[in-house]
Structure formats: structure tokens, C-alpha cells
Amino acid sequence: MRQVVEWFKGAPNDVPERGIVMAKMPREVITALGDEHSLKVLATADDTGLPNAAIVATITPLGEEMVAFADLRMGKTRDNLDSTKKFAVTVLTPQMKSYQIKGTFEGFQETGPLAASVNEMVYNAIKMQIKAVGLGSVDEVYSACMDTPGAKLA
Template sequence: MKKNGLSKDVINALSKESIPKFLATADENGLPNIVPVISLSAVNEKRIIFAEFMLWKTRKNLEVNSKVGVGLITEDLKIYTIRGRFEGFQKSGEYFDYLSNKDMFRYNAYTGIRSAGVIKVEELTQSLSISKLQVLSEVMKIRFLKRITHLPSTGNASALQTGKPKLPPQVKEKFNRVAGAKFLSYLNREGYPTAIPLVSLMSLDGDALIFSIKRGGEEIGKVKPKTLVAASVITFEPIAYQVKGTFEGFKNYLGLKAGIIKVSEVYSACPPLAGKRIA
């Protein structure tokens, strides 16, 4: 589904402060970055704004590359992804005042926002709904595949050999939660950092993540092996992390198809250490 402009449902979803929202950017070398940005809000069908608050890497990327992706998932498991162009930061005015007056910034323990970022919407690229049963089914499939990867290599059930452990225990635990919101990003053929929902994304022992492809939509099938990717998770606490690495491709385990990401870097994506590399 591709549509110019945002529907009323998407505008209403973006207005909620309680749902996970992600902003995907990329640097001058094409390395994607995707982090939770709960302040993302729709002004109208063509404009999205967000607060610049502990978004150092995101800001740096936006200064050299205006192409962005936005992803969100609602309480009733409706998923939307958006493509747009960053237009600039505003240090005063209507957008700045609107974001500054949100409870999350008026009463936080750190500081106020630095500026308001403005995104011009180009396309609503995906709109889908999933059920709790579908989520559970995808998660159970991945848990089964994780057990398979520990078996000796036999035919299609080849074990994935991971290297030196890269994922800290607390990061693995967050990615393994059923209720965690998870999105992946890569640069598509047009050079846009695309936000892709991956409800089944989980850790493997060592330095890898694994996911099934059924609920990633058509976009996930376009990612080529050895593509640089970033993935992010946020939980209800909220606690968030971002990992970066390489997509190793799709593998078949006893007839079940899964995608593998080899992790090379791990970052905190929430205060007080937002943007700090931890592994």
C-alpha cells in the first residue's frame, strides 16, 4: 500500500504519546540508524514534527542526508511506515512550543528540547494490522528456530556459528520480549532509510539476531545479503537499544525460512545514555 499523505488513522496514531514510534536516518556513507522517537507527531497529512532531545546521531545524519523513514505500531497492533524528507530544525515558533509543552518534556528529569524537527511526508508506504495470535505464532516459530540452530549441522538445519559475543545480556533480554516493539532499517534502492516492522526479531547466542519474514511485509524481502542494517527495540518501561550490523540473508531450517543479522555494534537508545555505544 502506497499513498501520498497521511490518513486520519495515521494522524491520530501519531498524536498518541504512549505508542512506539521510530525514526530512521542514514549518514553520508549509507549506514542506517533507527531509534525510538516518541515525540513524532503529525501536524497534518503532509507534515510530521519531532523534538530534538538526545538525538545526536540522528541530527548529525539529517545534516548530511534529508531522506527519512518513520515507523509506528499502535496498541491494537496496527503498523504504519512512512517515507519523507527532513526540512529543518526550528528553535522557536508554533511547532517548537507545541512539542515543548508535551508532558514528556515539561516534567522530565533531564532538560527541555533543543529544537523542533520538521519532516515533509512523501508516502504512506505501509499500513497493516496483525493479531495477537499472529504475533504469538511468529514468536513461537523463532523460538523453535533458535533451538534448531544449536543442533549439529544436518542438511537444511545448518547451525549458525556466531563469533565473539556482542549482545550484552540486558539487550538480548529486551529483544527476546514478545511485547517489545522492534523495527529494522536499511537503505532501499532510492536511498531512503526504510523502517520495517519485525515483531519476531530475537537474539541468537553470541552476536546475531534472527527473525521470520511473514510479518515484515514485502519490503523485508528486498534486503540483499551483506546489506548494512540497524535494528531497534523499545519496551514499556521504556528501555530502548539499537544494534547495527550486516544482514546475512535468509536461511532455511527444516523448511522454515528466517533472516539472520550479524551484530557488530550495540547502543543505548534511551536516557541517560542515549546514543552511547555499549558493545
């Protein structure tokens, strides 16, 4: 996903504008999300509050205020994102550092430079085509580390 992050630095106009101030992920959270060896879980809930969580290895930071992820075979997750627009990401690094990001879902991009870049990377890694790239803005960031559980970072 490093290529996606590098691509994004040069093309911020491909991401929707919300017109509000988003939280900024601290550097250590961006590093954790960018680490291909980190475990990443995307959690959503449906309209009744029924939770759903899925491991989504493709979650990556797009700067300090956005995250992106590939939709390979999302069913409930995609339905929940389209319906409630809310999500949480938990990331656990190989060094046992953990963080939680709460955010607002901005939409899926099925075409365009970002989708093409993510699709190429995913295909090269696992020989699968993506359906779309999901984008989410960061609302809050928390530590989930053993020494500072629940500490608000942004």
C-alpha cells in the same frame, strides 16, 4: 502532542514551503502517530548508507503532510538528517497496527511558537528542555500491518 497538533491547525505559516505536492497520510496513520501509547521509531542513514534508528516518542503529525519531533539528545540522527535529508518513521499501535512513513527532512526550528509549544509539553511530561523541533514532509506512506504488509497508502 495533541496540543501541538491543535496549535498547528491555526499556524501553518510556521512550516517551510517546498513548492511540491506532498503525500497525504490517511486518517488511520494520523491517529496512530497521535496516540501517545504508540511506539514510534525514526530511521535515518548517513552519507555512506549506514543506518541509524532511534525511538522518538515525540513524533507527531502536523496535518496530513508533515510530521514533527523533538530533538532532546539526537546525535547521529541529527547529523544524518542534516546531511541526507531523508528519514523513515515506523509506528506501532497498541492494537498491533503498524505503518511506515518515508519523508524529506525540512529542518530544525529552535525558536518560534511551534518550538515553544513542543518544549512546554515535553518539559511538563519529563522535565527536559528540547534543543529544537524537527520537521519533515511526507513523501510516501505504507502499511506495515500483518494483513497488508508493504501496501502503499499514499
